[in-house]
Amino acid sequence: MDKFKIRGGQTLSGTVTISGAKNAALPILMATVLPSDKVTLSNVPNLHDVDTSLELLDCLGVTHSRVGETAVCIDPTTLNHFKAPYELVKTMRASILVLGPLLAKTGKAEVSLPGGCAIGARPVNLHIEGLRKMGAHIDVENGYIKASVDGRLKGAEILLDTVSVTGTENLMMAAVLAEGQTVIENAAREPEIVDLANFLNALGADVQGAGNDTIYINGVETLSGGEYSVMPDRIETGTFLVAALATGSSVRCEKTDPSALDAVIKKLEEAGATIEKGDDWISLKSPKRPKAVNIITAPHPGFPTDMQAQFCTLNTIADGTANIRETIFENRFMHIPELRRMGANVDSEGNTAICHGIDKLTGAEVMCTDLRASASLVIAGLVATGETTVERIYHIDRGYESIEKKLQALGADIVRVSEK
């Protein structure tokens, strides 16, 4: 298992190029099941979750070839299987995103139930209920969601009880090939949903209103092939900006989209950062010491839960005391016990953490439990005195492309140690 060794205390400087967004690339990859011809995707991040998605498509008979560093050409014309096995789904929850497209395209899908994960139970009842409203017969047996439909799925009015990102995406993908109009109310409004809608529309789908809480999808009979470039990763961008602020540095992120980061930028400014931005870049200059900031996570356009752990680390070394309230997932404070091992003064009860800023964290051996907890521990290692070893970094490889190389280029002292 690989680990990172970080010698903290370096300031960062320079420019980092942001990769394509994991949370846009994964649904878009699953959506490539839908068209009747080849699709070429560019700005696809080099991530373990992307490899898993391509492996899953392979299992379904959907072949691909890599084109250069970041593009992939996918051929769905050879689709001949309909089962997403447990072995793949257990390593990547987003595999559930194949359910809607596969059912819409072939009339049949068997997808392993993803089960819970470190950050919460994460049920998929809304995905199943929505597909049932569209005429799917669904049984959950032997750990699998077994879905079928006679003929085509039928357009339906679906009101989601809870705002769900992958729930909205799954239903949107199923609806593009359904008969008639589907209306998804209380839809998630994340930028990645807009990116998926733009991709589907580029292939000839008719999706209107993505980015608002009601999405209208007028079903079409077939989708064509095409080309599409995945949006930049707003969470990777935010993570580098927090790393810069926590280490008292100045950093510029390029090939990104600041307009997807309003809530995060607001909190960075509240913490004392000076932000400048253009269409596809954003830069941050640090104050002498950041101020601790209160955070309440919420669905977009609120503050993203995927940035909560990184701000928690920032607060541990900031001036003052601040509260963090996690409202999306019931168990997303797994980084806190690890941060405490580095000297952080954080109390937590239920979904609230109270961070009392201290002058310095101290290096320690810490362990990753999930993707964004891992990012928060890497940031903690960068600001701590002495050496920090971050173990189980396979979590971070799911969602950050070459994070250690990007940090090294900014001047961080971080190395990957590979152990068998």
Ligand SMILES: CC(=O)N[C@H]1[C@@H](OP(=O)(O)OP(=O)(O)OC[C@H]2O[C@@H](n3ccc(=O)[nH]c3=O)[C@H](O)[C@@H]2O)O[C@H](CO)[C@@H](O)[C@@H]1O
């Ligand atoms: C691949 C991907 O895009 N992952 C993102 C996606 O996860 P994901 O789509 O899994 O998260 P959801 O938006 O679905 O979850 C939001 C809340 O709804 C609940 N819920 C969800 C579905 C359902 O059928 N029933 C139900 O109760 C969940 O348990 C959670 O409490 O959005 C999350 C919230 O922004 C992000 O943290 C993840 O990075």
Ligand SMILES: C=C(OP(=O)(O)O)C(=O)O
């Ligand atoms: C929770 C996340 O991802 P996933 O939904 O793929 O587990 C994340 O990106 O922070």
